[in-house]
Amino acid sequence: MNTLPYRMPGVLRLALPVVLLAALAWGGTRLLPWTPHWYPPLHAVLEACAIVLALLVFALGAHRAGGRMPATLALLSSAALALALLGIGHLLSVPAPAGSNTLAAADAGAAFWLVAHGLGALVLLAAALLPEGRSAGPATHALCMLGAFAVAAAGYWLALVRPGLLPATFVSGIGMTGFARAFECTLVGVDLGAALLLARRARRHRSRLWYYLAAAAAVTALSGISFMLHPAPDAPSDLLAHLYKLLAFLCLHRALFAGAQQEQQQEQQRRAQPASAPAPRPALPDRYRALDTLAGAIAAARRDGGSVAVIVLDIDGFRKINSHHGWSSGDQVLHECVARLSARLAAGDLLAHQGGNEFIVVCRQAEREQVAALARDLQESMRLPFAPGGHCVFLSASAGIALLPAEPCQASQLLQMAQLASASARHEGPAHLCFYTARMGGAMRERIGLETMLCQAIARREFVLQYQPRIGMTDGRMVGVEALVRWRHPQLGLLAPGRFIPLAEESGLINELDMWVLREACVRAAAWCAQGLFSGRMSVNLSARQFQQPGLAQRVRAVLADSGLAPAALELEITESTVMHDTEDAADVLRSLRALGVTVSIDDFGTGYSSLSYLKRFPLDVLKIDRAFVRDLDGDATGAAIVRAIITLAHSLGLSAVAEGVETAEQVAFLKENGCDEIQGYYFSRPVWPDEIARLLAEAAGAWSTVSPHPVIQP
Template identity: 40%
Template sequence: MPSGAGRPFVTRSAVGTAAANVNEAGSSQPRERSHALPYHLLIALVSILLIVWLWPIGVMLHHRDTLFPVSLHTLTEFGAIAVALLVFAVAWFAQSPGQPGNVVLIGCGFLAVGLIDLGHTMSYKGMPVFVTPADPEKAIHFWLVARYVAAFTLLAAALRERPPITSAWRRRAMLLAAFGGSALVYWVNLDRAHWWPRTFIDGQGLTPFKVVAEYGLIVVSGIAAWGFYRHGGARGGSYSNADLCTACLITILSELCFTLYANVNSVFSLLGHLYKIGAYAYIFRAIFVTSVRDPYQRLSVEVQERREAERRVEFLAYHDVLTQLPNRALARDRLVQAIADARRHHTVVALVFLDLDNFKTINDSLGHARGDALLQAVARSLVENVRESDTVCRQGGDEFLLILKGLPDVEAVGPIVSKLLEALSAPIDLDGVSLTTSASAGVAVWPSDGQDFDALLQCADTAMYRAKEEGRNGHRFFDENMNRESLERLTIRQGLRKALDAGEFLLHYQPQVDLASGEVVGFEALLRWMHPQWGLVSPARFVPVAEESGLIVPIGSWVIHEACRQAAAWERMGLPPVVMAVNLSAVQFKRGDLEAVLGAALTEAGLPAERLELELTESLLVDDPQLVRTRLLSLHAMGVKLAIDDFGTGYSSLSYLKRFPVDRLKIDRSFVSDVVSDPDDDAIVRAIIQLAASLGLRTTAEGVETEATREHLQRLGCDELQGYLVARPMPAEDVPDWLQRHVARRA
């Protein structure tokens, strides 16, 4: 089973929070470094220097020449040299994208500092001969150059941040400058030492030149420190300016020590060397953070982000984004496992296909945000009302799948599904709007209805549609009759797609007669389908399929054109002009091009608009009354007549009759067939006729088959009739002969 596919429901907000936490903790940028200076450390170092310099205890140590022997000097200097070379090594070899050029500058500068410090160490009093004999002045020469190289390197970094060095030759040029500069210093100090002014006189101490040179270092270091401090906030993301500023400040303390000693082995010399090592350590820390720690931090974070992304991709591959429920792919996997368990334990598995009723209306009227919130609420309700062993999945849209496993028999399924549907019918509060929804469910059971996911899903889907057809807000179990009906609908749908092009449709016409005069006042065009193998197909079989598939739109357009053409053709043959009635599908009525279709049909046929009557069902009128009224007014303005078909069968409303510009009410055959013998039907028909008369509408009774019914309707005041008593629906070519016979009978 895919990982991360656990059953518990997780809200989208929780996932968003988790993603936000990942972004906070897993940003590919290094953590922001503090720009604050280590004030406590600096105060402590200043205090130590003041104690040694001014307090009696420290003054006693000024002239002791055993505190800083050659061995300790060598140890401290080699420590400083090691740190300086580490600064270079890290800056040079630990490259990272976007590494500022200042890092390479500091690295190469401190390579030179380390090399020159080596000359200083080897020239210190008491060391063996290094080309020339060891001498305090020789050591001081190397010292001053090393200090000025370090100070100006830091000053150059503090004044301006250099962009990343991308060309290899620039890096090599800086490296050669470090080696070349160091070699030049060695040549001058070892072969041209007489170029230097005196810096130290044994027994007297430092010369004014040496002291001024040290104060010059203090000034340069101070400027560098100010530069790092001033730009610390602005450029803190490149490297730690606070660390480099601290190094410059400690360097100042170090140089102050070297302006105070009287001999090279005094306490000030020891303190100055220790401070120098501290300054180098802060420089190394700044370079290490930029070149090593931050890149590795970024790498670690990027690895974590990649892992998190992979986990999220895997989760999304098997879960729905909106509800966080398992998706169809995971439902397939869960059903396979459930069936395997059922085989071992001799139980049954139920696959429930659940679809919300009228969800599109909610989504369109309240907006997609509330629609999404409703889906999340439904998902929560489903999860809360099934067992831990069951699985709730979102198929897509407003469709959900439930896998109920480990059931003893089929009878155990019904109560579970009923409980779910009852829970869904409870009101749901969405941002102050209380909604009540319902669902239709279809149930397929393993092993009786199918052996795999696809077969069970098809059966559950078929059963769900049957539940929809039977009034919604309920559930149905699959049976083979549904499968046959579903296959038949599919076969009819495929046949309908070809029938229009193949010319398999035809119209039959049933006359409508005036009750008072017996005169034929119109014909109703009735659609028929002559299938090459099935013969004449009943409209009750194929019209619902055509409406469901949307094929009724092109078929209805053909009916309008053909009916108008035939009415005009009869008139050209010399037959009396009549009104041609055409049934209009609700799907076709809602299409925006209805007026264009009617206009084209009337124009092509040369038929006046008042000779065409459109018959609309009552159910069509209750769906978006404002839109219906607008469309009916538009059709009425064209001159087309409008009739309400099957009036009285369920949606009758006086308000519709008052608001809509209709011309005729057609009384449904269910009331007409027993109007003579059934008092209730008589009362209904009488009421419809009286209502129509009071509103100035004509009435047509459908399904009149007996003379007694005709006479009774005439006594009630009905205007017209239509039915087998007058004539059955007939092909167009039979109409002229029938009209002649009808006129003859009237005569």
């Protein structure tokens, strides 16, 4: 639920003031820095703000009057009008300072409060129980409005005309009466029940509407609890109850506003979708239904000595359907997948759609060989060509299987095992099949732990940079260094990029990490330049995600300005696959970087697309030969031919050629003989700490007397 801004734990934190007040109540309110003279103005401000918010909620429904609207909107917006009217009565009923005229006594104010709270609790519970997707016409909306006026009128009649009908709610010096306390306890229970129902619906739909409604119900319960704690009408706990009431109206407004936005987006999608297009998603059970079915199957298997298996199918390459042929074609493919998979399942098996391109199959009474055969059969059904929009498309499916273990296992745990197996199958390549093993669970726990700590690693300054020298072949000078990020993990020690960069990319933290590396490297290079030690280039790798973010040139310009590093002293390394993602946009980004005066290089050349067309179109400066080709130089004529061809190609296009991963004297000799411009690798130095680079620069003023191996420096 990381996409939603509101979480129920935040509501739990809001309960801390209530706990504090309850604790202070044992020692008396004299422990609080409070004077009753503060109460009237603070109460007036809080109640007035709550009334304004209630009217804004009512306005959301009033704008839709005369047409169909969600039943939730019709109910809550009408109730908000009644709550606003009752709030006005409550505001005017609160005793003011001595000498002022009042509308009624404090009991009238409490009566208005109780009627309003009772209406709010019942309306929130009704919203939680309303069938999903129910709409209301003008007649239903009008009935809701009439009901709201009736409740408000009844509240005024009870508080002002027949106050004797309502039992006393407050006794001076004692606090709330038993009636008021019992009534308020009941309403708090109703609020909490509504909050739980709404939160369950929110988890199922991942919708802002239900999250905010759940929050409104929970905060309303806190308001009622605070109201029960006050020993006098002007006590601080009464103001806290009004503050919670204000927050509840704010959550209610946000809920209905989010619901209106969601409805508008759905309407736009319906208008954009052709009349003959299929439904947006297959009509299959979702994850929660699958978990319920799986829990029953597990219980039956434990009781009868049977077996249960879960298959998670991931449709490989499904994203290219949406990106190349449109979302409508993707929906057609999903419906075809459902038809093919359903046709191959037994009567007792369940097919569920987990979302996107992932399906769940629950198999009853399935042994290892049977479920493996079924999974392969399901994979085979995906191999047949699809024809979305008249286009012929071939797909495949990766499958992960989890069998019910002998030890106790919940439905969610068994499904997670199948998902881990599916992830392992995808890692091995398209159309693979994997059974869950305990090793997968350990690897995933380690991955989750790393991802959790990765979120805080930058703030805790756990990332560090090492630098590897780049040596010019003409005179043996250190012509630059490449910045390489490391993670100094508190428990695991120094981690290489391969352990955490993929996690950073998947979690979206790679942008922040990229910018930290760029700033740190530029500051370090600027410091070496200021000391007269460094006159080469600082090379920094850019991730594909960073390159594709708008405003890259502006961000690089800002880093250069802040660090004081000259643009000519910075080299940005980009992989082939990055620039081939969208060639037109990539060309524009590269031109904007070149306009700054920085050097641009293609890293790991020869392992990606290796298209000669982009070398001609893109403004580049350097080709970096991948270490895999350099490693093949020793005794491999094909590898030598490839490296020689890359060097020749680079020079013919006016580019420099840099070889990575140089480890032997024979490789150095070959590269020098064939005109390679720069060399980088363990033959000269491993990546080392900044102090070691500074020492090398200071000792030789950046010059290496000959192209000869340097003692390997352990990090």
